[in-house]
Amino acid sequence: xxxxxxGGGTAGHAFARRARFFDKQVELCILDKDGLDQYSPCSLxxxxxxxxxxxxxxxxxxxxxxxxxxxxxxxxxxxNTLVCSHPxxxxxxxxYDVLVIALGSIPKRLREEYYYLKSYADAxxxxxxxxxxxxxxxxxxxxxxxxxxDFSVSLYEKESHILGxxxxxxxxxxxxxxLVSQGVxxxxxxxxxxxxxxxxxxxxxxxxxxxxxxxxxxxxxxxxFASQENIYIIGDCSQNKNMLTGNKEYAFLGGLAKKQxxxxxxxxxxxxxxxxxxxxxxxxxxxxxxxxxTVGLTARSAKQAGMRVFSARFSGLDKYAxxxxxxxxxKLLFLSDGRIIGAxxxxxxxxxxxLNLLSYxxxxxxxxxxxxxxxxxxxxxxxxxxxxxxxAALLGVxxxxxxxx
Ligand SMILES: Cc1cc2nc3c(=O)[nH]c(=O)nc-3n(C[C@H](O)[C@H](O)[C@H](O)COP(=O)(O)OP(=O)(O)OC[C@H]3O[C@@H](n4cnc5c(N)ncnc54)[C@H](O)[C@@H]3O)c2cc1C
Numbered sequence: 001x002x003x004x005x006x007g008g009g010t011a012g013h014a015f016a017r018r019a020r021f022f023d024k025q026v027e028l029c030i031l032d033k034d035g036l037d038q039y040s041p042c043s044l045x046x047x048x049x050x051x052x053x054x055x056x057x058x059x060x061x062x063x064x065x066x067x068x069x070x071x072x073x074x075x076x077x078x079x080n081t082l083v084c085s086h087p088x089x090x091x092x093x094x095x096y097d098v099l100v101i102a103l104g105s106i107p108k109r110l111r112e113e114y115y116y117l118k119s120y121a122d123a124x125x126x127x128x129x130x131x132x133x134x135x136x137x138x139x140x141x142x143x144x145x146x147x148x149x150d151f152s153v154s155l156y157e158k159e160s161h162i163l164g165x166x167x168x169x170x171x172x173x174x175x176x177x178x179l180v181s182q183g184v185x186x187x188x189x190x191x192x193x194x195x196x197x198x199x200x201x202x203x204x205x206x207x208x209x210x211x212x213x214x215x216x217x218x219x220x221x222x223x224x225f226a227s228q229e230n231i232y233i234i235g236d237c238s239q240n241k242n243m244l245t246g247n248k249e250y251a252f253l254g255g256l257a258k259k260q261x262x263x264x265x266x267x268x269x270x271x272x273x274x275x276x277x278x279x280x281x282x283x284x285x286x287x288x289x290x291x292x293x294t295v296g297l298t299a300r301s302a303k304q305a306g307m308r309v310f311s312a313r314f315s316g317l318d319k320y321a322x323x324x325x326x327x328x329x330x331k332l333l334f335l336s337d338g339r340i341i342g343a344x345x346x347x348x349x350x351x352x353x354x355l356n357l358l359s360y361x362x363x364x365x366x367x368x369x370x371x372x373x374x375x376x377x378x379x380x381x382x383x384x385x386x387x388x389x390x391x392a393a394l395l396g397v398x399x400x401x402x403x404x405x
Pocket of ligand 1: 006007008009010011012031032033034040041042043044045072073074102103104105117118119141208211234235236237251252253254255256257283284285
């Protein structure tokens, strides 16, 4: 059997490696328009900042016995055969038994002269900048980049606060204040006026589904990632169910792309496939010393989904103050029956573990009442006696007891 994977990024590569794990015989081919081996796009802001010398390359195609067609783009599909072009070589024909599409996403673009960050080549261009920078878009990537340069940076956001897709205004303000304290000029409510500087445009991504049209493949998939017989779509270019809203959405996250690739491989080689029940957004990042992240819905996305949402926010410590404990702020969003549908955390340590715990709680449909009963560990030099997650849950229980009285 020959499996052809279109796109050798996070999802395509995770699929191929997991497929090889399950089956030593299957013929695996990856085709990618880039000439590079697979690397982590998530490292690009740190590469620009100079904290990593090169982006992490974590593919070993020889070890995994994967044939990698570098620099090829699929042009058309005739039955189970793809015709693929290369800028400097003759076109090739590649037949498949199973086709996996993992073509990722593309940055939303405003003007040609702007810089965009998606690929290693983009990062190398941005790394060459040597004078003041304007960043358009206060999402994760814009915020990550805002502390990456030695010269002056202005961050322009069209909404009333940065990180609007991830954090509510009160939590985003904590990050915004930190950026300002580090010398970033943050301009909110910005309406697209020309900026005469090096402009890096970070206004989000869209799924790379134009090639699907060209190959006559529908972007709509089942709970098993299938578009049509023997054709599957995973990663940023695949639309999946948001477990909290029930809506089919695109989620541009590396963790999800990897998970989808691995699950598809497991399903193809297992006699009892597992449906993909959907995703819960779970994301984290770090700027300077500050960590922040979000799980599930924000107040805005919950309202857009028609939910009546309540919140509780607890400002605690990651350990005993006299032993260097620092602020850790947890905000929980929940429904009137207590079911947790969102969480946001800003702090300096131990943020990812808490986000993952809360992601599990949301998947299991836990309530603030159940979370408030969590048995937590304690040691003055490691964890405060009131875990901020439990602190927020207790505040939520109190709030609901008043509301539901
Ligand atoms: C700067 C940056 C920082 C990020 N940071 C994080 C983070 O911290 N955490 C997180 O969870 N996510 C992060 N992400 C998102 C994450 O990188 C993506 O969600 C993830 O890489 C998606 O995986 P994918 O395989 O679907 O797409 P990609 O990894 O983008 O791979 C798609 C592949 O398809 C190839 N391709 C595209 N079109 C064609 C074509 N026509 N023919 C052949 N090949 C083609 C591309 O060259 C690419 O190799 C970040 C993204 C960027 C850009």
